[in-house]
Amino acid sequence: MAVADSSTSPMKLKVDSLWGKLAARTVPQKYLLMSAFISYLILGIAYLQNAPIWLAFGLALAPWGLIISVELKWTYKHFGWFALFLLVGFVQLIHYSEHCIQVIQIHFFGDTPHNSQAIFGTLNSEWVHFTGDTFLTIATLLLLKKFPRNPWLWIAVPFQILHQGEHTFIMTGYLFQGYPAGGPGLLASPNGAIFGGIGLGRADLHWIYNTLYSIPLVIALVWELKRTYDESLDVAFPDAPRAELRAASRHLETFRYAAAETVLAPGDDAERLYIITEGEAMVCQVENGHEVPVATLHRGQYFGEIGLLVANAAHTKVIRARTDLVVLAMDEETFRHLMAVSQATQGELVEVAMTRISPAALPVQV
Numbered sequence: 001m002a003v004a005d006s007s008t009s010p011m012k013l014k015v016d017s018l019w020g021k022l023a024a025r026t027v028p029q030k031y032l033l034m035s036a037f038i039s040y041l042i043l044g045i046a047y048l049q050n051a052p053i054w055l056a057f058g059l060a061l062a063p064w065g066l067i068i069s070v071e072l073k074w075t076y077k078h079f080g081w082f083a084l085f086l087l088v089g090f091v092q093l094i095h096y097s098e099h100c101i102q103v104i105q106i107h108f109f110g111d112t113p114h115n116s117q118a119i120f121g122t123l124n125s126e127w128v129h130f131t132g133d134t135f136l137t138i139a140t141l142l143l144l145k146k147f148p149r150n151p152w153l154w155i156a157v158p159f160q161i162l163h164q165g166e167h168t169f170i171m172t173g174y175l176f177q178g179y180p181a182g183g184p185g186l187l188a189s190p191n192g193a194i195f196g197g198i199g200l201g202r203a204d205l206h207w208i209y210n211t212l213y214s215i216p217l218v219i220a221l222v223w224e225l226k227r228t229y230d231e232s233l234d235v236a237f238p239d240a241p242r243a244e245l246r247a248a249s250r251h252l253e254t255f256r257y258a259a260a261e262t263v264l265a266p267g268d269d270a271e272r273l274y275i276i277t278e279g280e281a282m283v284c285q286v287e288n289g290h291e292v293p294v295a296t297l298h299r300g301q302y303f304g305e306i307g308l309l310v311a312n313a314a315h316t317k318v319i320r321a322r323t324d325l326v327v328l329a330m331d332e333e334t335f336r337h338l339m340a341v342s343q344a345t346q347g348e349l350v351e352v353a354m355t356r357i358s359p360a361a362l363p364v365q366v
Contacts, residue, residue, distance in 0.1 A: 015251055015252065031067070034063075035064055038063045039060040039061070042060045043056055043060050046059070054122045054123070057119050057120070072086060072087055078232065081147070082224065082225075084142065084143060086221075087139070088136065088139045088143065088217070091135070091136065092217060095132060095210065096211075097119075099118075099203070099210045101118040102116045103203055103204065105118070106204075114182070116203065125181065126167075126170060129171075133164050134164065136160055136213075140157055143220075147220075151223075153216070155216040159213040163209035163210070166186055166187070166205075166206070167185070170185045183202075185202065188200060189201060229248075230249065232275055232276065232299055236275045236302050237338065237345050239342055240338060240341075248337075248338055251330065251334040252275075252328040252329060253328070254326060255274075256326050257324070257327070258321060258324060259324055260320060261320065262319070262321075263281060263321060263327070264315050264319040265315065265319075267315065269307075271332065272308075272332065272335070273303075273304045274319075274327040274328070274329055275300070275302045275328045275330065276301055277326045277328055279321065279322070279324050280325065281319055281320065281321055281327075282319070283296070283318070283319055286316075286318060291318050291320075305352065306353045306356060308335050308336075309349065309350065
């Protein structure tokens with residue numbers, strides 16, 4: 001294997017944006033564009049064929065199902081329970097959109113509640129309503145248990161429980177008392193179980209429930225988005241305070257390398273620490289003009305610490321992506337702050353560096 005070109009010094013560090021955590025991480029952009037094209041093509045063909053609207057939109061959403069499942073799997077691996085947050089947000093987006101369209105049909109187009117079926121009207125059954133809301137209720141309660149300090153979840157939960165109570169009452173009457181589908185439930189008019197209703201039809205009442213749940217849920221997701229970080233940092237720095245890892249994560253940039261691509265080469269400036277979040281990196285010693293593999297680094301391991309710990313030290317080994325590789329780059333200022341606030345982390349970094357350091361990395365004494 002030939003010696004790596006030392007001119008591949010990394011670009012100036014650019015901090016990851018907040019919304020970058022919501023971007024597609026594993027699905028290439030060309031597949032996203034392809035899925036969008038297929039969706040529009042399906043909608044166009046469905047329009048020309050006069051297909052039912054629920055079928056057209058259902059087929060148009062189908063290409064995104066696999067993409068979403070792959071992205072949720074990646075998010076769970078890196079951000080844990082935050083993946084459930086994203087899933088709940090996605091499900092509620094579709095759910096709330098249906099309620100909004102239904103209300104518009106009633107109040108702006110003059111449709112009757114029976115004829116206002118939004119897009120997926122063919123799925124407008126008590127079983128679907130009950131199952132969907134039960135999922136949202138259980139998932140939101142799990143999120144509250146996992147993120148108890150999120151104030152907006154505490155605001156969202158009561159409205160979802162009220163909504164769940166409506167559908168539980170309606171479903172019980174539908175299954176065991178022979179009530180027809182589309183009943184008023186507890187508070188809808190006319191004929192609600194409590195006071196005969198409060199003057200709002202079922203569509204309007206449930207739209208209000210969803211609005212009062214959706215708004216704080218979105219704010220809760222953004223609130224948590226600012227406080228979540230890649231769990232690879234926990235693996236790399238198990239003794240560092242979580243608050244400090246959250247703060248450090250706001251100063252990191254994500255770099256991606258294809259398999260066999262050079263990350264660091266001998267002579268590169270020691271500017272930052274690299275933490276592996278996906279894939280494997282190969283450490284190679286240069287001997288007689290060839291690279292000899294000496295170690296493989298995995299998720300949660302890091303490299304570049306010697307150059308930051310030893311003044312004027314230079315990289316002497318080649319770090320090459322063994323597989324497709326994703327790393328988080330930490331600048332020197334953040335690195336030194338993390339060591340300063342956690343003596344245990346500093347000790348671990350020094351210990352790892354001492355096992356890796358070679359005499360050639362040390363500055364020449366004059």
